[in-house]
Amino acid sequence: MIKSESKYAEQLEQLHRDGYVVFRNALDPATTAAIKSGIAQAFEGKGPEVMLQGPMFERGEVFEQLVDQPGIIDFIEEVLGPDCQLSSMNGMRTMKNNAVSKWHVDEALFFPLPDDVELDTRIQMPVYLMNALYYLDDITEELGPTQVVRGSHRAGKHLQFTEEIEDYKGEGPQSILVNAGDCLVFNSQLWHRGAPNLSDSPRYVQQIIYRKKFIVPHMSHDVNASYKPPSDVVERANDRRRRLLGVNRQIF
Ligand SMILES: O=C(O)CCC(=O)C(=O)O
16 A cells, blocks of 8 residues: 555544445534434425435535545545545435345446456545445444445445455454444445344434546436535635535636
């Protein structure tokens, strides 16, 4: 792996080696509670099968601030570059027996490898998309943790979109058991899923996907290319947040 002098050197090494990093206490308890209640509101009147609502920065300043959440955005910019932008910002709610439970990588497999070929360990793969999941509940096996296969972002393998998965280099699924306010940041190429929620309580998670600037945004799953953030959100935003929202004065 390429050595870094950054204050995030340890996390960068972990991201490139394992495909993910957990940031503990990324949100304080008041922000965690406000985000959870804002997501719950966004799902009011929606059936239990609905799992995503967004873009959440349209739903108040507490969500706008999360776009450039200190500590998390600094790390994301280290990986994706200082001109990176938001791709999507969905609130998630999973009800009993529901979840994004099929193993997948986000959006597309960027670098497929033939079955009998492995990446040389000296090669550090570029990262194009990163997912940040903010947990708003203490996550237990019953509530349905995010599960990942460590190191699998380097596998280059098409997944069959199933609920069972083979090991990768001796690593099987691992549940990310974290607390409310923690944030999991991962390379979009990591094999992951949300395990089904077996409890009677809804599970709320705030998902934010960031992209390298040259990748097309995915602000909402239906309107991406024509989407413009609301003008009051843009007016309130600092320069960094504006750029993350795709509002750039300087093109070159
Ligand atoms: O619900 C989860 O924990 C995982 C969500 C997921 O698969 C994703 O954000 O791509």
